[in-house]
Amino acid sequence: MAPSIIGLIVALTMAGQGGVDLVGLIPTKDYWDKQKVDLSVDAMVAQLTPTQPKGDVPSLAEKLGDREHKVRVDSVAKLTAMGPAILPDLEKAMANPANEEARLQLRDIIAELKARGGSEPARRLMAIRTLGELKEAKAIAALKPLLESKAPFEADTAREAIASIERGPTTQPDQSPGIAIPGLDKAIREDVWLLPKDCGVVGQVILPPGVRTGTVDEMLADLGPMKDMIGEARGQAVEALIKTLDRVGNIRADGATVGVSDNIGDNAGFVVLIVRGLYNKDAAIKSLTDAAFTGEKFEAEKIEGVDAIRLDDNAVAMFPSNEVAVLVAGPNHEALPLSAVAAAIKVGKGKLAENADIAKLVKAAQGDNHIWAVLKMNANYSKAPLLASLDTVIAQAQCKKDAVEFVVKAHGTKAEDTAKMVDLVNGGLVAGKLEIDKHVNEMPALKNVVDMLNSIKVSSEGADAQMTGRLKGGLMQMKLIMGAPFWLFMARGEAAGAVEAPAVPAPPQQIIKD
Numbered sequence: 001m002a003p004s005i006i007g008l009i010v011a012l013t014m015a016g017q018g019g020v021d022l023v024g025l026i027p028t029k030d031y032w033d034k035q036k037v038d039l040s041v042d043a044m045v046a047q048l049t050p051t052q053p054k055g056d057v058p059s060l061a062e063k064l065g066d067r068e069h070k071v072r073v074d075s076v077a078k079l080t081a082m083g084p085a086i087l088p089d090l091e092k093a094m095a096n097p098a099n100e101e102a103r104l105q106l107r108d109i110i111a112e113l114k115a116r117g118g119s120e121p122a123r124r125l126m127a128i129r130t131l132g133e134l135k136e137a138k139a140i141a142a143l144k145p146l147l148e149s150k151a152p153f154e155a156d157t158a159r160e161a162i163a164s165i166e167r168g169p170t171t172q173p174d175q176s177p178g179i180a181i182p183g184l185d186k187a188i189r190e191d192v193w194l195l196p197k198d199c200g201v202v203g204q205v206i207l208p209p210g211v212r213t214g215t216v217d218e219m220l221a222d223l224g225p226m227k228d229m230i231g232e233a234r235g236q237a238v239e240a241l242i243k244t245l246d247r248v249g250n251i252r253a254d255g256a257t258v259g260v261s262d263n264i265g266d267n268a269g270f271v272v273l274i275v276r277g278l279y280n281k282d283a284a285i286k287s288l289t290d291a292a293f294t295g296e297k298f299e300a301e302k303i304e305g306v307d308a309i310r311l312d313d314n315a316v317a318m319f320p321s322n323e324v325a326v327l328v329a330g331p332n333h334e335a336l337p338l339s340a341v342a343a344a345i346k347v348g349k350g351k352l353a354e355n356a357d358i359a360k361l362v363k364a365a366q367g368d369n370h371i372w373a374v375l376k377m378n379a380n381y382s383k384a385p386l387l388a389s390l391d392t393v394i395a396q397a398q399c400k401k402d403a404v405e406f407v408v409k410a411h412g413t414k415a416e417d418t419a420k421m422v423d424l425v426n427g428g429l430v431a432g433k434l435e436i437d438k439h440v441n442e443m444p445a446l447k448n449v450v451d452m453l454n455s456i457k458v459s460s461e462g463a464d465a466q467m468t469g470r471l472k473g474g475l476m477q478m479k480l481i482m483g484a485p486f487w488l489f490m491a492r493g494e495a496a497g498a499v500e501a502p503a504v505p506a507p508p509q510q511i512i513k514d
Helices: 004-014 028-035 041-047 057-063 069-082 084-094 100-116 120-134 137-148 154-167 184-194 216-221 224-248 281-288 338-347 356-366 415-437 446-455 474-483 486-495 508-513
Strands: 199-206 252-261 271-278 300-303 306-312 315-318 324-329 371-376 390-399 403-412 457-461 464-472
Touching: 028 120, 028 224, 041 120, 041 137, 057 069, 057 084, 057 100, 069 084, 069 100, 084 100, 120 137, 120 154, 120 224, 137 154, 184 199, 184 252, 184 271, 184 338, 184 356, 199 356, 216 224, 224 281, 281 306, 300 338, 306 338, 315 338, 324 338, 356 371, 356 390, 403 415, 415 446, 415 457, 415 464, 446 464
Parallel strands: none
Antiparallel strands: 199 252, 199 371, 252 271, 271 324, 300 306, 306 315, 315 324, 371 390, 390 403, 403 464, 457 464
């Protein structure tokens, strides 16, 4: 089981959340209710004004062990009133308390302040975002100086908040102005060459800036009547998100690269996931090695000089920098390409380019597409009925302003086998539309799925086949549809004391068994 930081980084990208911050998923009212702070411009501006604790923390910590009951009570009240900012000082005092009474009091105060949450960087980001939501012009004066902030995420969040205020009231979800990070797109595309040589499936998600998925509540809104059935899980999910934000800080996933080995099976093969964005590497590692936070303590190690944590017998997380996180998983730990992946990260180049067939497909598929994947058939993959007659597959998608347009091209070996495959796919589409149509009234978001299925055209020409389609609503709609299960994923992990990582997709031979 992988705790919240790994599960969250993976989910932010693979569940359609790429390019969106963790901060943006949390409803501001829930966050500030927990902090016992009013939702007003003045209150938010106050959060952006650095404050020093009023009082001598070491002296007050010493007095927690005083013989006089009143002195102890007064010290507890003063320390608690200073808020989470004094937690580092309290933990220092906890290492050398005046006596047993002081130790017990310190323990309780620390627990209270941690439960209240609200790390300084997290509070600032939430305050900036809230000012944008309040849409009051007087907040711009406080936001403009933050455009020059060097703190992670602050300048971008302030720019989005100002744009939101200047747009004024609207019934539509805010769309950020689109913050292009120099070199980011190229860096994500180059990540594909970090993968091991023996990959049979390779793909990327490279989501453009400027699209806001919305909070947990905004995603739930499209679930229609079904959202009333899962209210409790919503609360657990939001609590898990806030807990992670306060402990780890903000996380942004801008894109992901995935490689699946050509020999994937019940006891062989691997999946490598490389996520690029921005997060606090040290905080992520600390969160995993802190049993009090995760419910289970994981030991940090080095693999070829890269910081890593073995999550269980099937998965290892690597944290090479604040911009990249890597997950390597598979059924056989001894067969995972851990050293190869770590070495590739260090030198900036792996062995995938040596796989001539895959390298050729990657270059044909990548272009300027936002989403793409390629498959090179082998004896292992051909056990899946839909793939048996194929040699290669290239899938590509472009994120337009009002739609996501995609095309899948397959090169087969026999015309008659390809024609049978096309008939099978078309039959599945008809059955899928009939089934989904039954639930549109319960979940309005499915209307666009039905429209997408209606837009799909599958045809063959000789041994080759092609499928095209269009999802209305653009990337925003795709994120809503794909991201709706995200809060359930978070809630399930929080209930267990740690958030699970999404399961590795079943290999082809397992599909046959189902």
